[in-house]
Amino acid sequence: MQKKTVLVVHAHPEPTAFTRTLVDVSVQTLRGQGHTVLESDLYGMGWKAVFDERDFPARANPQRLSFIEESGHAYAGGTQTADVAAEQRKLLAADALILQFPLWWYGMPAIMKGWIDRVWAYGFAYGYKDAGNQYRYGDGIFKGKRAMLAVAVGGPARDYAPRGINGPLDQLLFPVTHGSLYFPGFDVLPTFATYGAVRLGAEDVARENAAWRARVEGLFEDVPIPFRAQNGGDYPDGHVLASHVAVGQTGLLAHIADSR
Amino acid sequence: MQKKTVLVVHAHPEPTAFTRTLVDVSVQTLRGQGHTVLESDLYGMGWKAVFDERDFPARANPQRLSFIEESGHAYAGGTQTADVAAEQRKLLAADALILQFPLWWYGMPAIMKGWIDRVWAYGFAYGYKDAGNQYRYGDGIFKGKRAMLAVAVGGPARDYAPRGINGPLDQLLFPVTHGSLYFPGFDVLPTFATYGAVRLGAEDVARENAAWRARVEGLFEDVPIPFRAQNGGDYPDGHVLASHVAVGQTGLLAHIADSR
Numbered sequence: 054m055q056k057k058t059v060l061v062v063h064a065h066p067e068p069t070a071f072t073r074t075l076v077d078v079s080v081q082t083l084r085g086q087g088h089t090v091l092e093s094d095l096y097g098m099g100w101k102a103v104f105d106e107r108d109f110p111a112r113a114n115p116q117r118l119s120f121i122e123e124s125g126h127a128y129a130g131g132t133q134t135a136d137v138a139a140e141q142r143k144l145l146a147a148d149a150l151i152l153q154f155p156l157w158w159y160g161m162p163a164i165m166k167g168w169i170d171r172v173w174a175y176g177f178a179y180g181y182k183d184a185g186n187q188y189r190y191g192d193g194i195f196k197g198k199r200a201m202l203a204v205a206v207g208g209p210a211r212d213y214a215p216r217g218i219n220g221p222l223d224q225l226l227f228p229v230t231h232g233s234l235y236f237p238g239f240d241v242l243p244t245f246a247t248y249g250a251v252r253l254g255a256e257d258v259a260r261e262n263a264a265w266r267a268r269v270e271g272l273f274e275d276v277p278i279p280f281r282a283q284n285g286g287d288y289p290d291g292h293v294l295a296s297h298v299a300v301g302q303t304g305l306l307a308h309i310a311d312s313r
Numbered sequence: 314m315q316k317k318t319v320l321v322v323h324a325h326p327e328p329t330a331f332t333r334t335l336v337d338v339s340v341q342t343l344r345g346q347g348h349t350v351l352e353s354d355l356y357g358m359g360w361k362a363v364f365d366e367r368d369f370p371a372r373a374n375p376q377r378l379s380f381i382e383e384s385g386h387a388y389a390g391g392t393q394t395a396d397v398a399a400e401q402r403k404l405l406a407a408d409a410l411i412l413q414f415p416l417w418w419y420g421m422p423a424i425m426k427g428w429i430d431r432v433w434a435y436g437f438a439y440g441y442k443d444a445g446n447q448y449r450y451g452d453g454i455f456k457g458k459r460a461m462l463a464v465a466v467g468g469p470a471r472d473y474a475p476r477g478i479n480g481p482l483d484q485l486l487f488p489v490t491h492g493s494l495y496f497p498g499f500d501v502l503p504t505f506a507t508y509g510a511v512r513l514g515a516e517d518v519a520r521e522n523a524a525w526r527a528r529v530e531g532l533f534e535d536v537p538i539p540f541r542a543q544n545g546g547d548y549p550d551g552h553v554l555a556s557h558v559a560v561g562q563t564g565l566l567a568h569i570a571d572s573r
Contacts, residue, residue, distance in 0.1 A: 066365055067378040102362040102423040105326055118327040120415075121467070121511060155380075159488035160420060163362040163430050167423030186468075190478060207381070208446075209552070215563035216554040218450060218543060224565050225488050227480060228419035251381060283478060292469070294476040303475035304566065305484050 057273060058089040060147035064154040064165040065205075066096035071250045071258065072155050072205045078262050079151055079203070082269040091143045095164045101136065102167030108134055125175035125183070133174065140172045149199040149272050150239065152229075155250070156206045159225045169233050178237040186291065190231075191282030193238030199272060200239035202226065203265060205250035213248065222246050227305045231280055240277035242268075279310035317533060318349040320407035324414040324425040325465075326356035331510050331518065332415050332465045338522050339411055339463070342529040351403045355424045361396065362427030368394055385435035385443070393434065400432045409459040409532050410499065412489075415510070416466045419485045429493050438497040446551065450491075451542030453498030459532060460499035462486065463525060465510035473508065482506050487565045491540055500537035502528075539570035 061079050065072040076092075083090050093100075101107075106118055113126035127133045133141075144150065154165050161169075173179065178195075181188040188194075206213065206222065213222045223230070223244060230241045245268050247253070247261045268275070281287040287298045299307040321339050325332040336352075343350050353360075361367075366378055373386035387393045393401075404410065414425050421429075433439065438455075441448040448454075466473065466482065473482045483490070483504060490501045505528045507513070507521045528535070541547040547558045559567040 069377055070379075096363075096365065100363075102427060103356075103360075104417075104422065104424075105356065117329055119330075119511075157364075158426075158429050158433065159492035160426065162364065163423045163427030164364075166418075166420065166426045167362060169418050170423050173418060211552045214553055216559070216567055218548050218552055218554075218568065219492065220487060220565045220568060221563070224484070225492065228485050228488070232419035232479065232485065251379075288478055292471045292478055293474055294478075299476070303481070304564070305480045306564065307476055308478065308480060 054086065056087045056089070057148040058091060058146055059083050059149045059151060059272065060091045060093065060143050061151045061153065062093040062095065062165070062168060063152070064095045064162045064168075070155070070205075071247065071253060071261075072153055072203075074258060074262065075203050075205070075247070075265050076153050078265050079153065079269050082266050083272075086270070091147060093140060093143065093168070095168055098136075100164055100168060101171070102164045104167060104170040108137065108171060110134065121175050121180075125180060128174040128176040137171050137174070140168070141174070141177060144172070144195070147198065149201070150195075150234075151201050151203065151269075151272075153203040154205070156204050156222075159219065161229065173233070173237065181237070186283075188238070189236050189283055190280065191235065191238065192284055193236065195234075196238035198239055199242060199277065200230075200234045201242040201268070201272060202229065202244040203268075204244060204246045206246055206248045207251045208248065210246075210248040213246075224305050230278065231305070231308060235278075235280045241280065242272070242275050242277055281308050281310055314346065315533075316347045316349070317408040318351060318406055319343050319409045319411060319532065320351040320353065320403050321411045321413065322353040322355065322425070322428060323412070324355045324422045324428075330415070330465075331507065331513060331521075332413055332463075334518060334522065335463050335465070335507070335525050336413050338525050339413065339529050342526050343532075346530070351407060353400060353403065353428070355428055358396075360424055360428060361431070362424045364427060364430040368397065368431060370394065381435050381440075385440060388434040388436040397431050397434070400428070401434070401437060404432070404455070407458065409461070410455075410494075411461050411463065411529075411532075413463040414465070416464050416482075419479065421489065433493070433497065441497070446543075448498070449496050449543055450540065451495065451498065452544055453496065455494075456498035458499055459502060459537065460494040461502040461528070461532060462489065462504040463528075464504060464506045466506055466508045467511045468508065470506075470508040473506075484565050490538065491565070491568060495538075495540045501540065502532070502535050502537055541568050541570055 371392035
């Protein structure tokens with residue numbers, strides 16, 4: 054098997070939390086396969102979550118803060134902060150990205166959202182090659198790399214069932230899987246979720262560890278979510294699905310090829 | 314017209330940004346109606362986005378950090394940090410909540426996600442009355458209050474059309490409107506969105522200001538999104554839709570009463 058590099062980014066400050074138990078499984082499994090593991094322990098690093106003027110020490114426009122303008126200026130000119138540049142280097146060195154977090158209010162904890170907000174720079178994760186939206190959803194700087202989420206969910210699985218009251222987890226996380234990962238080019242694997250994660254017994258933990266280990270082992274072989282590529286023909290104008298595609302469908306699932 | 318109190322929470326550090334222009338419209342419109350406005354300028358306040366051990370100065374368990382346990386302990390015992398307690402007081406004093414933010418990676422900026430993560434305490438926004446999930450989705454501490462989002466979106470409206478490549482905005486924001494606001498009891502109005510917000514001309518701004526003013530004026534009269542109440546009969550077990558409800562539907566929209 055070819056040796057790869059995998060970046061594991063995680064967001065829980067308690068070393069014995071279940072999220073962290075699964076991080077240990079990730080690292081051990083990947084190293085056991087001979088892969089190189091890079092790690093971003095966002096709490097441990099004291100990651101700055103808030104995207105603000107301190108991200109732009111050399112402003113294009115000191116009078117008025119435009120995030121897009123300053124992000125592009127800082128990325129192109131090599132004046133990003135060291136923490137952001139370091140994460141971008143890890144991402145470029147990695148063949149795959151794993152994000153591990155507890156689901157808080159149906160999304161990422163703020164510290165991880167702030168990792169996306171700050172590291173996903175203009176010219177890097179969007180506005181790639183300064184070509185507007187030409188490279189997105191299947192194209193982009195991460196094309197050829199893989200990504201996967203492992204999420205610890207407090208509530209029970211039935212709340213996230215197809216007709217469960219919270220809504221299905223895959224749809225709640227679409228802004229992450231499709232909007233944040235597929236957008237800049239990652240092939241995204243189905244999300245791994247552990248439900249009832251606040252009340253797991255030893256047997257539950259053993260079962261989840263084994264299930265996650267199998268998913269980590271399949272990181273480079275498993276079939277990604279078949280999100281439709283912007284430049285693959287399904288969006289002739291780059292914006293809206295062609296009339297012959299996903300006929301009669303609207304909404305998030307229309308952007309997944311086999312969702313009927 | 315009865316005088317009310319409205320809390321406006323916003324997240325953009327640039328006073329001349331479009332998000333802030335609409336905040337000014339909110340404040341002026343509400344004050345013009347005689348309402349009292351409370352404001353949380355998250356960037357201006359230097360809001361701490363990251364939910365961590367510093368949120369719990371008097372730990373229930375100093376050995377192991379469980380956010381749910383410590384959140385409940387701090388809320389019940391009055392040992393929350395002053396910033397969190399102040400936001401909760403504003404929320405309790407308010408008849409309505411308006412959240413205004415730029416859409417970053419299809420969600421809230423980290424600083425606002427961190428406002429939710431930290432302020433939505435156990436015993437307050439979830440685990441209300443320490444009764445598990447008994448009070449949620451239509452019941453809860455904010456029952457009788459209203460909430461509304463105003464979102465500045467960089468991309469064009471067609472990308473968010475029913476078959477647009479990003480997915481419909483209302484579905485992308487479902488984790489906020491349904492999962493974070495309706496969950497603890499708010500009646501949530503349809504989201505106000507301004508597309509192409511990075512390139513607005515003076516006429517566009519005037520049009521959007523007027524449209525938003527009309528929405529603010531309708532804050533206490535307009536019809537909320539008809540999310541289905543957990544305790545209204547549609548979820549007999551409190552978890553999954555009854556078979557006779559939203560027949561044949563799955564996914565996020567099944568939880569909105571008129572979504573067919």
